Amino acid sequence: MTISSTIVTYLYVSNNKKMGETHMQVLSAQDINDYTPNPEFEDKNTLSILLLGYGGAGHQGGYLSDVIQVVFFDFDNMKISFISIPRDLFVSLPDGTTGKINRAFSLGESGDQIHSGAEIAKQMATLVTGIPIDAFISVDFIGFKVAIGGILDGLEVNVGEVLDDPWYPIEGKQLDTCGMSAEKVADLSNTLSGFQLESQFECRYEHIYYDVGKHHMEGGDALAYVRSRHGSAGGDFSRSKRQQDVLIAIREKLFTLNALKRIPEFFKTMIALTDTDLDIDTISTLAPKLTQTLNMETQSITLSTQNVLENSKSSAGAYIVVPKSGLNNWSQTRSFVETELKK
Numbered sequence: 001m002t003i004s005s006t007i008v009t010y011l012y013v014s015n016n017k018k019m020g021e022t023h024m025q026v027l028s029a030q031d032i033n034d035y036t037p038n039p040e041f042e043d044k045n046t047l048s049i050l051l052l053g054y055g056g057a058g059h060q061g062g063y064l065s066d067v068i069q070v071v072f073f074d075f076d077n078m079k080i081s082f083i084s085i086p087r088d089l090f091v092s093l094p095d096g097t098t099g100k101i102n103r104a105f106s107l108g109e110s111g112d113q114i115h116s117g118a119e120i121a122k123q124m125a126t127l128v129t130g131i132p133i134d135a136f137i138s139v140d141f142i143g144f145k146v147a148i149g150g151i152l153d154g155l156e157v158n159v160g161e162v163l164d165d166p167w168y169p170i171e172g173k174q175l176d177t178c179g180m181s182a183e184k185v186a187d188l189s190n191t192l193s194g195f196q197l198e199s200q201f202e203c204r205y206e207h208i209y210y211d212v213g214k215h216h217m218e219g220g221d222a223l224a225y226v227r228s229r230h231g232s233a234g235g236d237f238s239r240s241k242r243q244q245d246v247l248i249a250i251r252e253k254l255f256t257l258n259a260l261k262r263i264p265e266f267f268k269t270m271i272a273l274t275d276t277d278l279d280i281d282t283i284s285t286l287a288p289k290l291t292q293t294l295n296m297e298t299q300s301i302t303l304s305t306q307n308v309l310e311n312s313k314s315s316a317g318a319y320i321v322v323p324k325s326g327l328n329n330w331s332q333t334r335s336f337v338e339t340e341l342k343k
Contacts, residue, residue: 041134041285047073049278050125050133051247052105052118053226056140060174063106063117066227067243070125070133072341073296075289081341082247084240084302085128090312090320092328094120100320101128105138114138114275128303130334135278141223143273148250149219151269152257155249157217157225161238163210165231167199168224170206178203195230222246237304244300255294263287301340308336 041047053067070083087102095107104124108117122133139147148155177185178201188200198204208224208231217225226246232238259266267283283290303309309321325332 041282044134044286044289045074045076047075047286047289048131048134049073050118050122050136052121052136052138053144053243054105054138054140056142059141061106062140063108063113065102065105065121068102068121068125069240069243069247070129070131071247072131073289073293074341075292078292078295079297079299080251080293081299081301082244083129083131083337084244084300085125086236086240086303086309086321088236088319088321089128089303089309090314090322090327091124091127094123098314100318115277118275118277128330128333129337130330131337135276135282137274137276137278139274145219145223147219147270147273148217148222151273152250152253154216154218155222155246155253157215157222157245157249159210159212159215159225160241160245161232161234162212163208163225163228163231163242165209165228166207167195167205167230168208168228170204173204176201176204217246217249234304237302237306240302240304241300244302248298248300251293251298261291263290299340299343301337303333303336308332 049071051067051069051071052065054065055062065087068085068087070081070085072081072083073079074081085101087100089101090098091101091104092098093104093107101124104121105117107120108114118136118138122136125131126133180188180201188197192200208228210225215221226239226243228242229236229239232242234241254266257266264280264284264287267278268280271278305311305321308324310324312320312322314320323329323333
């Protein structure tokens with residue numbers, strides 16, 4: 001099956017939801033051999049890309065970022081670093097409000113939600129890490145599942161910590177009453193909140209389990225693995241590490257598919273499932289350097305309470321994490337990232 005036919009085959013996915021027209025239009029982009037090198041990227045020795053994963057249409061808080069990862073390519077030192085930013089990190093947002101950093105992507109303008117929201121998310125990622133962000137790639141849950149299960153034909157993920165989550169939400173059952181009467185549901189809703197309320201509706205959830213070791217994952221499996229919130233000792237920080245596990249598995253799969261030998265063509269395929277401010281000219285310019293990633297060392301950096309962050313609560317009582325150096329003081333997080341990148 002060719003790459004293009006794989007996209008067509010998987011256009012109807014996840015409860016028969018059809019992918020948006022914006023995803024399909026990019027398939028008619030200019031021929032991959034007809035490009036003008038992007039001078040901005042010709043002599044770059046580093047490349048930083050912000051990866052954003054979000055629920056998308058049909059999900060509550062569909063533009064809140066479940067995944068916030070910076071991928072930093074250091075071509076001179078032959079190293080790729082995956083830098084994880086926790087979604088609960090409390091920040092001052094550009095709209096004058098304060099809140100969790102995963103809200104940044106949702107602040108995009110209605111006429112161009114994705115790209116304008118990504119620009120805000122890039123600003124916040126730079127603020128926290130000190131790394132100027134060159135570009136972004138965002139993907140919703142449907143696009144993620146199609147990319148992993150369809151384009152990449154599954155992944156071999158090295159699970160480093162047991163994941164045992166009996167409370168993973170089943171798609172389409174978010175409002176299932178599990179046989180309870182309307183009065184019972186109302187009573188529970190008036191007396192409980194958060195996970196205490198959610199756990200009363202057991203039929204809305206499934207049990208996912210992964211032991212330590214190598215596991216084959218299709219699109220839905222990988223999505224559950226990176227989204228699970230209740231199955232690891234480290235909570236959201238463990239989830240950040242699982243996201244990095246999947247990114248490393250993607251990198252390895254690209255090697256087995258020889259995708260790095262045909263980067264422009266493969267890029268055109270992947271942007272049919274994602275949104276990005278990278279273009280074919282830039283990717284073609286970077287292609288010679290990106291082919292080197294086969295031999296690059298990988299490094300995982302997670303901002304967490306084990307290094308530069310600490311647990312806290314917002315004025316509304318919500319769980320948040322803040323810098324140990326003080327609210328909105330990013331000197332320590334930036335210094336930590338800089339030190340880790342030099343290792």
